[in-house]
Amino acid sequence: MNEALKFLIHEDAARLFSKVDYALKNGIHIQDYRTQTEIFGFINENFQSMRLYYQEYFGIVLDQGGETVEKYFFIDFMAQSRGGIPDDNRHFLPNEYVIIGFLLFKVIYIDGYIELNTVSRFQRMVRLDYEELKPGIYRILAKARRDKNTQMDDERVDKIIADAMDEFRKIGWIVFEGEVFDVMPSFQRLPKIYGDYINNIESWLKEEKNEKLS
Structure with a gap:
């Protein structure tokens, strides 16, 4: 199986991936905190596969920062072009x-x-x-x-x-x-x-x- 799609066979993929994808593409930083704990865990378990997925299919970078309890995940739109993300989903900080x-x-x-x-x-x-x-x-x-x-x-x-x-x-x-x-x-x-x-x-x-x- 293509490594970039392996995360889709995770037992929670059908339930969680759409939430994860929507949040990441809208510029939200995901960390192990309250309502984000579950989707944080999903990314944490599937990070390498998902990183390849966003790179290969959208030309964008899924990245992480911090360590242990301060780890967080985000799409690094500043790393390169925003790839195939629609204009309505592009997030800019004025x-x-x-x-x-x-x-x-x-x-x-x-x-x-x-x-x-x-x-x-x-x-x-x-x-x-x-x-x-x-x-x-x-x-x-x-x-x-x-x-x-x-x-x-x-x-x-x-x-x-x-x-x-x-x-x-x-x-x-x-x-x-x-x-x-x-x-x-x-x-x-x-x-x-x-x-x-x-x-x-x-x-x-x-x-x-x-x-x-x-």
């Missing part, structure tokens, strides 16, 4: 959401605010606790959205943060229980892709601020 991801990573993992667990607290911190970086944050968000700098204010930034966090929920980077969120292992994809930006985020934002003042 640039302004990526920037919000940088800020969330900085606040929690660089600055150590591990107690950050609500969107309203995150919004408040950006507004009040990062005065030195705030002009640069607002300027770079305006650039990302192709807005005028004068159009970017606290209310608009709050809205961008809320929308970005909802998008992170959809792709499995964070999970909510009521108003409280937890950051998932798959969020670590962000520094793997954009490590240079995140590691130098303060310098980058200060440069944006100085550019405005010059």
Whole structure:
């Protein structure tokens, strides 16, 4: 049997594969957590076969990140073209959401605010606790959205943060229980892709601020 199709003889393939396929092609990161535990286990058992399947039949890369309890699976659309995935299924993170991801990573993992667990607290911190970086944050968000700098204010930034966090929920980077969120292992994809930006985020934002003042 073709190695790329071996996963189809798994006892749970008929019941689970359509769920797995839909989630992966829609940009969702799958990890061993609550409602994803079963489909995570299916991918984990059949990873090599499924990896070949997506490569051979769609020209896309099924990849994994993390280890042991922090392992997660995803389609790495950035590795190459999106192959045969229909336009309606293509998932892009807008640039302004990526920037919000940088800020969330900085606040929690660089600055150590591990107690950050609500969107309203995150919004408040950006507004009040990062005065030195705030002009640069607002300027770079305006650039990302192709807005005028004068159009970017606290209310608009709050809205961008809320929308970005909802998008992170959809792709499995964070999970909510009521108003409280937890950051998932798959969020670590962000520094793997954009490590240079995140590691130098303060310098980058200060440069944006100085550019405005010059």
